[in-house]
Amino acid sequence: MRRYKRTMAAVALATTVISGTAGWASGSAQEPVTGPPPGSAAWQREGLPDPAATTPAQVARFFSTLGPDRQQDLVRRHPTVVGNLDGAPVKLRYAANSRTAKAGGFEDLARPGRQILALDPRGRGQVAEVYGDLSRAEHVAVVVPGSDIDARTFDRTNDAYGTPAGMAKSLRDATKGHRTAVIAWAGYTTPVGVGVDAATGDLAEAGADRLARLTRGLDATGAPDPALFCHSYGSVVCGLAAPRLDAADVVALGSPGMRADTVADLRTNARVWAAKDPSDWIDRIPNVRFAGLGHGTDPTDPAFGARRVPASDADGHTGYFAPGTESLRTFASITVGASR
Structure with missing residues (x-):
């Protein structure tokens, strides 16, 4: 019964x-977006840590070894990776995602004062x-x-x-x-x-x-x-x-x-x-x-x-x-x- x-x-x-x-x-029906952030291939070609294999704790340690200029350089050249990398400093992620939002047509998300922690287009x-x-x-x-x-x-x-x-x-x-x-x-x-x-x-x-x-x-x-x-x-x-x-x-x-x-x-x-x-x-x-x-x-x-x-x-x-x-x-x- x-x-x-x-x-x-x-x-x-x-x-x-x-x-x-x-x-x-x-x-x-929807196909889930999975895997590392967009732009990861170009990131890895520079010998940077594999986003798919690196833990958030390892990501945090990696960024702690970089000076401010190098961090900002990565934000400028790899915004879709930095912006979606758990363990990266949050202010760097905000700056990176602001760039992605402006480039990707997400104008509302790019408004000043918004703190976008992740943006995968x-x-x-x-x-x-x-x-x-x-x-x-x-x-x-x-x-x-x-x-x-x-x-x-x-x-x-x-x-x-x-x-x-x-x-x-x-x-x-x-x-x-x-x-x-x-x-x-x-x-x-x-x-x-x-x-x-x-x-x-x-x-x-x-x-x-x-x-x-x-x-x-x-x-x-x-x-x-x-x-x-x-x-x-x-x-x-x-x-x-x-x-x-x-x-x-x-x-x-x-x-x-x-x-x-x-x-x-x-x-x-x-x-x-x-x-x-x-x-x-x-x-x-x-x-x-x-x-x-x-x-x-x-x-x-x-x-x-x-x-x-x-x-x-x-x-x-x-x-x-x-x-x-x-x-x-x-x-x-x-x-x-x-x-x-």
Whole structure:
């Protein structure tokens, strides 16, 4: 009987994905952007460290041996490598990515004052931005978004708290009085719509590698262990990255599942939290894994074992970071360590 129920739930999931019912929409297949940063071949021809094989800690040590003039020379001649190299000094990355943004037609990302930590123009474009002073922060958070986010939609204005930029800004505002930096990280190829890509783990697998490297890069540059806020499909990325994350907290919100049955299955030393509001359409998605479809147990299920974040006053799938909500207040508390 139990197997029958799981099979029927999987059939329901497959039907949901194909037909677009229960709040899911059709989506187009995406090829994940993987591998070292663009421009790596020219970089390596000069005998510089292989971006694919060099750890963030080794990257940090390499840059520490260079004088200011040599560092700026690498920024000028290899901006797409320096700008995406976890472990490199963050101010060098900002300068390099400003160059890439101007050259690549991402004018908004090139505006003065923006701190672009990563910008990979391949595919739909991947981007990460820092809010606050990362080099002096006492607390760091990383926002990991779900579907339909790329370099062009990163900070769209029609869904204020449904974009990584909007979520990061709101979270940092909620931690005022603390030296906090928040990274809006759209550093992986996200699903488009909520179709088969969103119901499978391929894009999340590729994203998990990049997310784990980001956290190791933060550690290599002396930043404190971050709290990760993983929204929707982003929680699948965080779940798959969990054993390799250098993080203090992992928060799944509006999650379809983390590819794990329990917190123990995540094999992480980070504290694990979960939030879901009653009006979130994600609640209508079957929490199963079958024949490659689905992401498993709802992280807010008591049997999963995550700490519960109150979210009853959040609205819909993208309301968790709205000012005045109990979920945002709790997120801010987690970020600054007050919930420990």
